[in-house]
Amino acid sequence: MLMSQVGRRLAQTTSALGLVGALVVLVCGVFVMATPTTAFAATKTFSYSCQSGGPFTVTAGTPLTVTLTSPTSVTAGQTFDLTVGIPTLTLATNSVPSTATTVAVNLALTPSGGTVTEPTTPKPGAPIAANATTAPAGNATYKVSVNSTTTGKISLDPGDLRLGITSATGGTTTTCTTDSTEVLDVPIGTGGGGNGTGTDLVEYECVGPEDSDVQDVEIKVELTMPTAAKVNEQFAIKWKGTYTTGKELKAPATGQTIAAKIFAYASLTGITNLTSATGEGTTGTITAGGTIPLPTTAFDLKTTASTAGTATVKPADVNFGANTATGNTPAIMCKVQNATELKSYTLTVASGTTSPSPTNTSPTPTNTSPRPTTTRTRTETVTPTATRKSQTPKAGADTGAGGTMGPDGRLFILTGTGLVAAAAIGGLVMRRRSVKG
Numbered sequence: 001m002l003m004s005q006v007g008r009r010l011a012q013t014t015s016a017l018g019l020v021g022a023l024v025v026l027v028c029g030v031f032v033m034a035t036p037t038t039a040f041a042a043t044k045t046f047s048y049s050c051q052s053g054g055p056f057t058v059t060a061g062t063p064l065t066v067t068l069t070s071p072t073s074v075t076a077g078q079t080f081d082l083t084v085g086i087p088t089l090t091l092a093t094n095s096v097p098s099t100a101t102t103v104a105v106n107l108a109l110t111p112s113g114g115t116v117t118e119p120t121t122p123k124p125g126a127p128i129a130a131n132a133t134t135a136p137a138g139n140a141t142y143k144v145s146v147n148s149t150t151t152g153k154i155s156l157d158p159g160d161l162r163l164g165i166t167s168a169t170g171g172t173t174t175t176c177t178t179d180s181t182e183v184l185d186v187p188i189g190t191g192g193g194g195n196g197t198g199t200d201l202v203e204y205e206c207v208g209p210e211d212s213d214v215q216d217v218e219i220k221v222e223l224t225m226p227t228a229a230k231v232n233e234q235f236a237i238k239w240k241g242t243y244t245t246g247k248e249l250k251a252p253a254t255g256q257t258i259a260a261k262i263f264a265y266a267s268l269t270g271i272t273n274l275t276s277a278t279g280e281g282t283t284g285t286i287t288a289g290g291t292i293p294l295p296t297t298a299f300d301l302k303t304t305a306s307t308a309g310t311a312t313v314k315p316a317d318v319n320f321g322a323n324t325a326t327g328n329t330p331a332i333m334c335k336v337q338n339a340t341e342l343k344s345y346t347l348t349v350a351s352g353t354t355s356p357s358p359t360n361t362s363p364t365p366t367n368t369s370p371r372p373t374t375t376r377t378r379t380e381t382v383t384p385t386a387t388r389k390s391q392t393p394k395a396g397a398d399t400g401a402g403g404t405m406g407p408d409g410r411l412f413i414l415t416g417t418g419l420v421a422a423a424a425i426g427g428l429v430m431r432r433r434s435v436k437g
Contacts, residue, residue, distance in 0.1 A: 042186055043069045044246070046158055047179040054174030055095035055165045056135075064176055066107075068158060070144075070186045072218060072244070073201040077148035079117070080186075081141050082109070082156065086125050089135040089163065100130050101167035105140035108159030112183075113150035117143045122164065146188070156184040185245055187220060198343040202315050206249055208332035209256040209321075217334060218247035221315040223266060223345050224298065231308050231352040236300035237277050239264045241318075243294065249320065249332070253289035258321035258331050260286055262294065265316035266301050271349060274311060277303035283320070292320055292332075305349040313345040 046066050050058040058064070067085035074080045084107055091097075103125030109116050126138020146154050158180075162173040187201055204217040224238035241264075243249075251258050266277045279301035284293035305311075321331030336342070 042072050042184065042244070042246070043067060044182070044184045046182070048161055048176035049179055050163075050174055050176040054163070054172050055092055055168055056089045056163055056174040057092050058174065063179060064161075066158070066161060068156065068184045070156070070184060072203065072247075073187045073199045074146050074154065076146050076150050076188050079143050079145045082144050084123070084140045084142065086138055086140065086163070088137045091128075091133050091135060095165060095168065096131060096133055097128055097165060097167060098130060099167065101128050101165055102126065103128060103135050103138060103140075104164040104166045104173075106162040106164070106173070107140070107142070108161070109142060109144075110157040110159060111144055111154055112157070113154035113188075114144050114146040117145060122162075122166075124166065125163075128165065151188055153185045153187045156186065158184075187244055199338070199341055200315070200343040201244060202342060203337040204318065204334035205337055206320075206332050206334040208330070209252060209258070213252060213332075215249060216247065217249045218244035219294070219318070220244065222298075223313060223315060225313065225345055225347050229305065229347060229349045231305055231349060233352055234302055234304045235349075236279070236302050237266055237313065237347070238298040239266070239279060239281070239301050239315075240298040241294045243291070248291040249334070251286050251288055251290055251292050256321075256331060257288075258286050258292065260284070261320065261322050263319040263330060264299075264301060265318070267314050267316040268303070268311045268347065270311040271305055271309040272307045274303065274305045274307070274349075276316065277301035277313075286321075308349050308351045311347040311349065313347050314339065314342045 044067070046068065048064040048066055050056075050064050052058060052060075065087055067083075069083040069085065071080050084105060086103065086105060089103065104122040105125045106120070106122045109119065123140035123142065125140045126136045128135045144154070144156070158178055160178070161176040163176065164171060164173040200220055200222060202219050202221050204219065206215045206217050207213065219241045220243075222238075222240040222242075224240075226235045226237065229235040260283045262281045262283050264279050264281065268274050268276060279299055281295040281299035283295060286292050315336070317336055318334045319330030319332065320334070322329065
């Protein structure tokens with residue numbers, strides 16, 4: 001009887017845990033597959049040396065690292081937020097606040113191609129708790145206005161940094177001077193060629209040669225539409241790319257050598273059976289661990305339309321290199337991450353010539369006299385000598401991301417199925433125990 005009760009409880013526990021586990025796996029699977037891709041941002045760090053004095057203590061010879069973060073691209077004539085990241089700060093003994101307050105940040109910032117609003121007003125940074133001896137890492141935000149005439153990029157040059165406490169009397173500050181000579185460049189996403197809106201800065205997630213090799217890459221893509229595209233005649237869209245500084249694609253430092261090839265794609269919508277254009281270009285010399293260069297001149301993305309009409313064109317994926325063992329399988333595949341934000345172009349395909357060209361219709365005299373023929377019958381057995389391997393067509397269309405897009409949903413399905421099965425078995429055992437008991 002005791003064993004019957006123990007078995008019944010074990011079965012109940014197994015069944016309950018199995019059902020709960022299956023539900024948890026299902027919910028987690030949905031969450032993982034529904035999680036959106038994190039947006040890209042342009043970030044750069046700058047080193048500062050701080051003087052003694054003021055509300056914060058500094059260690060001689062230890063630089064203060066400040067981070068500037070902006071959008072990956074901005075629009076001429078508009079304003080964007082620049083985030084200034086301040087690391088953890090140690091408060092001087094005589095500056096420990098008796099009440100909660102905040103860090104006051106005042107950064108001298110010189111933009112080339114725009115202006116900073118309220119440049120001399122301290123910005124609120126990280127909160128400081130009452131009687132705290134340190135201020136946590138935090139951010140201050142500056143608004144930068146881009147001139148309407150600015151093209152190419154806006155450059156942000158950080159200068160002196162003054163750090164204080166909002167509630168402090170007398171306004172004492174700790175002054176820091178920059179050790180860096182670089183600037184943060186933010187591209188203007190207006191694009192060249194075409195007549196659409198949106199950004200021409202394409203954000204890619206590049207994977208390869210190994211699945212563990214993942215890079216965030218940004219390319220300014222310029223597409224030039226043909227002016228005389230016609231039905232049933234091949235036409236070409238020109239593709240030209242330029243890296244954003246700091247977002248270049250790097251070749252693997254060791255292992256597979258990347259062939260000097262780039263395969264670019266454009267997506268087309270609006271015309272029946274016209275979905276993409278594909279082209280192959282040649283990069284410059286690729287060195288291990290170095291930037292994979294983009295072609296210095298535009299190359300053609302070719303396609304053919306069977307129907308006249310107007311199509312909307314956007315930049316699409318790019319692939320690099322080729323594995324000679326398997327044809328043109330790319331070594332590095334780059335997927336677009338910001339497709340909905342991209343600049344669009346308009347392509348017009350006109351009706352082609354339907355009238356056939358004039359030809360000589362005069363019949364050619366032929367000999368109509370019958371000629372005797374001899375028929376021979378022979379049976380042969382053909383034995384295949386080799387297995388033909390399939391190859392990806394040259395510059396073939398990119399048909400999907402497969403395993404590069406994240407966790408495989410089949411793992412969740414299999415795990416959930418196993419747990420549900422365990423729950424079912426537990427229920428059956430419990431039922432048998434109830435009948436016997």
